[in-house]
Amino acid sequence: MFSKRILAAKGYLLASLLVVSLVLFAACSTPTPEVVEVVKTVVVTEVVEKEGKEVVVEKTVEVVVTATPAPVEPTKDPNAPKEGGKGDVFRAAILSDMTTMNYWSAFGPINSSMWNYVVVQAYYPRAYTTGTAHRWDYAPILAMDMPSPTEQEGDFWVSTVTLRDDIMWSDGTKITAHDWAWTANVALKLNLQGNWTQYDPAYLDHIEAVDDVTAKLYYHTKPGLAVHEYGTLGAPWMNKAFWSPMVDPLVERMETEGKDLDPESDEYIALQSEIVQALETLDPTGEPSGGPWAFGQWEAGAFVENVRHENYFDYMREVTEYEGGGYKQVVNGREWSSGDTSAPVQAEYKEGPWFDKTLFSIYSTDAAVLALDAGEVDFIITPNGLSQGQIAQLSPNPDISISTNPANGFRYLSFNFSVPVLHDAAIRQATACMIDKEFLTQSVLQGAAIPVDTIVPEANAYWYNPDVPLFCDGMTTQERMEEAVRILKDAGYTWDTEPYWREDRGGTVEWGVGLKDPNGQYVPTLRLLAPSAGYDPLRATTGVYIEQWMNQLGIPVEAELTNFNRILEIRTDPTAWDMYILGWGLSTFPDYACRFLQPGAGWNYGAYDSEEFDTVCNELLAETDREKAREQAFKIQEILATDLPYLYLFTTPMADAWDNTQVMYPFTDVIDGIGSGYYGLQEYVMAVAE
Numbered sequence: 001m002f003s004k005r006i007l008a009a010k011g012y013l014l015a016s017l018l019v020v021s022l023v024l025f026a027a028c029s030t031p032t033p034e035v036v037e038v039v040k041t042v043v044v045t046e047v048v049e050k051e052g053k054e055v056v057v058e059k060t061v062e063v064v065v066t067a068t069p070a071p072v073e074p075t076k077d078p079n080a081p082k083e084g085g086k087g088d089v090f091r092a093a094i095l096s097d098m099t100t101m102n103y104w105s106a107f108g109p110i111n112s113s114m115w116n117y118v119v120v121q122a123y124y125p126r127a128y129t130t131g132t133a134h135r136w137d138y139a140p141i142l143a144m145d146m147p148s149p150t151e152q153e154g155d156f157w158v159s160t161v162t163l164r165d166d167i168m169w170s171d172g173t174k175i176t177a178h179d180w181a182w183t184a185n186v187a188l189k190l191n192l193q194g195n196w197t198q199y200d201p202a203y204l205d206h207i208e209a210v211d212d213v214t215a216k217l218y219y220h221t222k223p224g225l226a227v228h229e230y231g232t233l234g235a236p237w238m239n240k241a242f243w244s245p246m247v248d249p250l251v252e253r254m255e256t257e258g259k260d261l262d263p264e265s266d267e268y269i270a271l272q273s274e275i276v277q278a279l280e281t282l283d284p285t286g287e288p289s290g291g292p293w294a295f296g297q298w299e300a301g302a303f304v305e306n307v308r309h310e311n312y313f314d315y316m317r318e319v320t321e322y323e324g325g326g327y328k329q330v331v332n333g334r335e336w337s338s339g340d341t342s343a344p345v346q347a348e349y350k351e352g353p354w355f356d357k358t359l360f361s362i363y364s365t366d367a368a369v370l371a372l373d374a375g376e377v378d379f380i381i382t383p384n385g386l387s388q389g390q391i392a393q394l395s396p397n398p399d400i401s402i403s404t405n406p407a408n409g410f411r412y413l414s415f416n417f418s419v420p421v422l423h424d425a426a427i428r429q430a431t432a433c434m435i436d437k438e439f440l441t442q443s444v445l446q447g448a449a450i451p452v453d454t455i456v457p458e459a460n461a462y463w464y465n466p467d468v469p470l471f472c473d474g475m476t477t478q479e480r481m482e483e484a485v486r487i488l489k490d491a492g493y494t495w496d497t498e499p500y501w502r503e504d505r506g507g508t509v510e511w512g513v514g515l516k517d518p519n520g521q522y523v524p525t526l527r528l529l530a531p532s533a534g535y536d537p538l539r540a541t542t543g544v545y546i547e548q549w550m551n552q553l554g555i556p557v558e559a560e561l562t563n564f565n566r567i568l569e570i571r572t573d574p575t576a577w578d579m580y581i582l583g584w585g586l587s588t589f590p591d592y593a594c595r596f597l598q599p600g601a602g603w604n605y606g607a608y609d610s611e612e613f614d615t616v617c618n619e620l621l622a623e624t625d626r627e628k629a630r631e632q633a634f635k636i637q638e639i640l641a642t643d644l645p646y647l648y649l650f651t652t653p654m655a656d657a658w659d660n661t662q663v664m665y666p667f668t669d670v671i672d673g674i675g676s677g678y679y680g681l682q683e684y685v686m687a688v689a690e
Contacts, residue, residue: 088355088356088357089355089356089357089358089359090354090355090357090358090359090378090379090663091359091361091376091377091378091379091662092358092359092360092361092377092378092379092380092381093360093361093362093363093368093371093372093377093379093380093381094115094118094304094360094361094362094363094381095115095362095363095364095365095368095380095381095382095383095535096113096115096362096535096564096565097115097300097301097362098113098115098116098119098120098298098300098304099111099113099115099116099565100116100280101120101284101295101298102280102281102282102283102284103120103123103124103236103238103284104192104238104279104280104282105279105280105281106120107194107195107196107236108192108193108194108195108196108276108280108602109193109194109572109602109603110194110280110568110569110572111280111568112194112195112603113564113565113568114383114585118360118381119304119306119360120295121291122289122291122292122293122306123287123289123290123291123293123294123295124236124237124238124289124290124291125141125142125167125175125236125237125290125291126141126142126233126234126235126236126237127140127141127142127143127147127161127163127180127215127233127234128140128141128143128229128233128234129141129234130230130234130587130588130589135321135327135346135347136588136671137321137325137327137338138229138338139327139329139336139338140336141314142163142164142167142175142237143161143162143163143164143233144162144163144164144213145162145336147159147160147161147217147228147233148160148161150219150222150223150228152222155220156205156218156219156220157218157219157220157221157222157223158216158217158218158219159216159217159219159228160210160214160215160216160217161177161214161215161216161217161233162213162214163175163176163177163212163213163214163215164213164313164334165212165213166313166332167290167313168311168312168313169239169288169289169290169311170288170289170290170294170309170310170311170312171288172311173241173288174212175237175290175313176209176212176213177209177210177211177212177213177214177215178209178212178240179237179238179239179240179290180207180209180215180237181206181207181208181209181215182209182238182240182244183199183235183236183237183238183240184199184204184206184207184232184235185206185207186238186247186251187199187235188201188204188205188206189251189254189255190250190251190254190272190275190276190279191272192276193601193602194602194603196235196602197595197601197602198231198232198234198235199231199232199235200223200227200231200232200621202221202621203219203220203221203222203223203227203621203622204217204218204219204220204223204227204232205218205219205220206218207232217232221622222622222624223621223622223624224620224621224622224623224624224629225589225623225624225626225629226589226591226594226620226621226623226629227621227622230587230588230589230591231591237290239287239288239290242286242287242288243282243287246282247279247282250275250278250279253275254271254272254275257271258271258272289309291309291312292308292309292312292314292315292351292352292353293306293307293308293309293353293358294306294307294308294309295307296357301362302361302362303359303360303361303362304359304360305357305358305359305360306357306358306360307356307357308353308355308356308357309353312353313331313332314331314351315351315352315353316331316350316351316352317329317330317331317350317351318330318331318348318349318350319347319348319349319350319351320341320345320347320348321345321346321347321348322339322340322341322342322343322344322345322346323343323344323345323346324339324340324343325339325340326338326339326340326341326342326343327339327341328341347666347667348666349666349667350666360381361377363377364534365382365390365534365535366390366534368380368382369386369390369393369394372394372400372657372658372659373393373394373397373400375399375659375661375662377659378658378659378662378663379656379657379658379659379663379674379675380656380657380675381675382656382675383536383583383585384536384538384583384652385404385407385652385653385654385655385656385673385675386402386655386656386657387448387537387538387655388446388447388448390655390657391655391657394657399659399660399661400657400658400659400660401657401658401660401668402655402656402657403655403656403668403669403673403674404653404654404655404656404673405653405654405656405668405669405670405671405672405673405674406458406459406653406654406671406672407457407459407651407652407653407654407671407672407673408457408459408460408585408586408588408671408672409457409583409584409585409586409651409672410452410455410457410583410584410586410648410649410650410651411449411452411538411539411542411581411582411583411649411650411651412452412581412582412583412584412646412647412648412649413431413435413528413546413579413580413581413646413647413649414571414579414580414581414582414605414606414645414646415428415578415579415606415644415645415646415647416574416577416578416579416605416606416607417606417607417608417609417645418574418575418606418607419526419578420517421517421523421524421526422526422578422579424491424517425642425643425644426487426488426490426491426493427488427555428643428644428645428647429471429487429644430484430485430487430488430553430555431484431546431549431550431553431555431647432471432472432644432647433471433472433475433480433481433483433484433487434472434480434481434484434549434550434552434553435545435546435549435647435649436477436480437451437452437453437649437650438451439477440542440545440649440650441650444541444542444545445538445541445542445650448538448652449538449649449650449651449652450650450651450652450653451649451650452648452649452650452651453468453470453641453648454468454637454640454641454648455590455593455596455636455637455640455646455648456586456590456593456633456637457586457651459651459671460586460588460590462630463588463589463590463630463633465633465634465637465638468637468638468641469638469641469642470641471483472484477507477509478501478507481499481501481509481552481553482501484553485498485499485500485512485553488515488553491518492517492518493515493516493517493518494515494516494520495512495513495514495515495516495554496513496514496516497510497512497513497514497554498512498554499511499512499552499553499554509552511551511552511554512552512553512554512555513554514554515553515554515555515556523554523555523556524556525556525557525558526550526555526556526557526558526578526579527557527558527560527577527578527579528543528546528547528557528558528559528560528578528579528580528581529543529560529562529567529570529577529579529580529581530542530543530559530560530561530562530567530580530581531561531562531563531564531567531581531582532561532562532563532564533561535563535564536564538650538652539581539582539583540561542581542649542650543559543561543581544559544561546559546581547559557579567580567582568582571605572605574605574606574607581649584596585672589629590620590633590636591617591620591621593617593633593636593637593640594617594620594621594636596646597613597640597645597646598613598614598617599614606645608643608645610639610643612639613636613639613640613643616632616635616636616639617636619632620632620633620636654672654673654674654675655673656668656673656674656675658674
């Protein structure tokens with residue numbers, strides 16, 4: 001039924017997690033820039049008919065382009081001295097607008113969109129990071145040093161973290177352990193989902209602020225690496241002074257009205273949902289920032305602006321990376337290091353911000369490429385990397401630099417298990433047989449994508465299992481179709497007209513008609529959602545081909561290419577979709593598989609439910625030994641490769657381009673790419689010295 005394909009595990013460095021209620025802000029009044037229209041030759045995407053089906057292709061055309069309006073900056077004195085880019089604006093093109101500035105919402109399950117996170121993630125502090133941009137070392141940010149070992153105290157497992165005393169919010173007030181404790185306890189009491197499960201109620205009981213610089217973490221169940229080091233210690237903090245007057249009444253209401261309700265009851269769930277919705281629609285206007293950037297202004301549909309946090313406590317942090325894994329950072333005269341720092345230096349750099357402002361202007365993909373080519377933006381932030389056509393378009397320009405990096409993420413097809421026919425593993429496995437990923441990536445997508453076979457991409461080498469079972473791997477088109485038909489027949493499916501291979505027509509599939517389930521009922525038409533070609537031509541094309549492959553088996557499918565944000569909204573309603581194609585950017589530690597697919601998890605939109613998977617996930621989340629955790633991660637990949645709640649499709653080499661006359665980077669080898677993995681490296685991009 002399946003074979004094993006072994007892929008060479010390349011020694012790539014590990015990446016880090018970066019992993020829709022509507023709150024709009026009135027932007028500050030700005031002058032209207034002059035609109036200039038120009039004619040440009042550009043590579044665009046369009047849908048054409050091929051062999052009776054619609055496919056997405058790239059085409060070179062001449063178009064009239066109008067730049068996206070952006071705020072007009074004051075005229076600068078060309079003779080003014082330049083100090084690390086100070087006074088300048090880093091101009092980034094983004095491909096979709098934000099939907100909320102409320103981080104309670106943006107960090108939750110519904111609004112966990114890259115386009116929200118790309119702007120606001122730099123506002124929120126945390127104790128530790130696995131996101132040092134070049135090599136993703138684990139290092140303290142607000143903490144003085146590593147936490148104390150987790151040791152049992154009475155009924156709890158306790159770890160203590162000592163904080164720095166020089167950390168400030170953008171309003172000049174101190175960031176303290178009280179901010180951390182308050183944030184964690186709100187997340188726990190309201191049972192916040194999505195990224196907020198970094199404060200995991202299955203393990204974390206509460207956090208206590210002993211004083212301004214001392215936090216004690218109390219776990220009711222012994223935590224593993226995923227929960228403690230890669231969870232609580234890296235979770236964001238909100239500003240207690242700003243938020244508590246608005247949030248505390250909601251927490252009090254939850255505790256009062258929910259006290260006597262069964263947490264599994266409809267009444268409790270409805271109450272919790274109502275309170276979380278109220279939390280996610282609170283107005284964050286005036287919220288202080290605890291990161292390198294603070295909010296400037298937002299003109300919905302046009303641009304968002306971040307401004308430098310003048311009180312940023314890590315400004316110009318000096319980082320040295322050493323061969324063999326050694327790491328050192330120096331900030332405000334304080335040094336912290338780990339590993340062997342006597343080895344040869346691998347990289348040295350300083351963190352910014354190097355600019356006074358970051359301006360995120362909204363463009364279509366093609367218009368963003370034109371804007372970069374014309375010098376109107378400095379960088380394109382994209383979740384998918386630039387296409388081969390776009391790279392070819394930009395390459396002749398000597399003012400543009402291009403880098404390519406491996407990706408730690410994937411595009412995938414998700415199945416809705418609440419749809420009876422999709423709950424049947426035979427349908428998912430037969431679909432996996434029909435989807436020829438080698439043909440898709442090499443022939444259809446013309447080498448612009450790389451097949452992905454597990455929930456851990458190959459770039460994340462330590463955690464990647466190269467031996468997962470693959471349905472119909474290595475088979476010919478005929479063999480794939482015949483094996484898919486066999487899987488369905490063995491499961492009790494029948495047809496009015498069974499699919500078969502026709503040699504008399506040059507070797508093609510005679511499509512099946514009238515597929516009936518094991519109960520003799522016709523399989524209903526299924527709806528497949530995919531982002532439109534203007535957002536991601538690769539996923540749009542893939543959606544059209546999957547529609548065709550499934551219809552060849554007689555599984556009636558209609559592909560609907562639609563707005564990316566619309567899919568994010570629809571997927572939360574299990575009655576509104578059958579299948580969708582989206583993508584994930586991933587963390588180093590593979591516990592994200594459990595966050596995505598464990599029963600009751602905030603991102604398990606398809607309602608996948610496996611007792612075996614649940615058991616192994618719980619073992620992984622409790623594991624404190626790295627090697628044992630690796631074994632559990634391998635087992636998780638094997639289970640999912642057979643159950644197929646996701647059908648992994650492909651990833652792309654992450655190609656980025658920037659204007660080298662305006663900015664430069666201290667390094668460009670970053671897993672997930674500069675523009676996707678770290679969103680343009682806002683803290684690392686430097687002005688070119690004059």
